[in-house]
Amino acid sequence: MTAPVLSCRGIVHDYEGTPALRGVDLDVLEGEVVAVTGPSGSGKSTLLLCLAGILVPTEGSVSLSGIDLHALGERGRAALRRESMGMVFQYGTLVPELTGDENVALPLLLAGRPRREALAVARECLERLGVGTVGRTTAGRMSGGERQRVALARALIA
Numbered sequence: 001m002t003a004p005v006l007s008c009r010g011i012v013h014d015y016e017g018t019p020a021l022r023g024v025d026l027d028v029l030e031g032e033v034v035a036v037t038g039p040s041g042s043g044k045s046t047l048l049l050c051l052a053g054i055l056v057p058t059e060g061s062v063s064l065s066g067i068d069l070h071a072l073g074e075r076g077r078a079a080l081r082r083e084s085m086g087m088v089f090q091y092g093t094l095v096p097e098l099t100g101d102e103n104v105a106l107p108l109l110l111a112g113r114p115r116r117e118a119l120a121v122a123r124e125c126l127e128r129l130g131v132g133t134v135g136r137t138t139a140g141r142m143s144g145g146e147r148q149r150v151a152l153a154r155a156l157i158a
Contacts, residue, residue, distance in 0.1 A: 003066065005030050006051060010060035013046050020046040021057070052087060053077035082107055086155030094147055094154075096140035100126055103139055104153045111158070125153040 004027035011024040020043045028034050036044045049055035051062055053069040054077075062069045064084060069077055081087070094103045104122035109115060126132045131149045134142055139150065 002029055004028055006062075006064055008051060008060060008062045011047065011050055011057045011062065012059035013043075013050060013055065013057045015046075021050070024060070026051075052081060052085060054081075082110055083158060086158060088148070088151045088155045094139035094142075094151060097138060099136050099138055100131065100134040100142065100146075100150045100153075101136065103150055104157055107154060107158045121157060122153070125157050126150065129153050 006026070006028040008024060008026050011021050011026075012019070013021040024043075024047060026034075026047075036047060038044050046055065050057045050060075053062065053064075053072070056070055064080060067080065069080065072080060095106070098106070101119050101122045104125055105115075105118035108118035108121060113121075123132065123135050126135050126149075129149045129152060131146055131153075134146050134150060137146075139147060142150065
């Protein structure tokens, strides 16, 4: 069997004594699509934040391509997210003062790619998602749907 790309074992997380997750195990294989569903308050967002290394679980482990996220420390997890993960949050979470091109190029710029090159890749990605026209529009002036597609482009670009 192929090793999972993303794996968690025994994830437990409490918010000030209130349990949000209790012993979650999950393996995601390369190319696999997984949906996290459940009623409001069931721990979906908490699980995703733990899997991304944004939130440190109270107990358990999370690994991405065999790397233990929590052994990395905050800076290491941030670098791993920037280089290896794409995330689209519920509300698109873009930098409102930046244009669509700049929001999408942001992960590449943070990784040290030249600005001109990063913006060209961003424009191409926006075109593929059918929102090339918002490349020079600030995120604060985009519709909700446009913001979601720009957020998706940013998640896919790395």
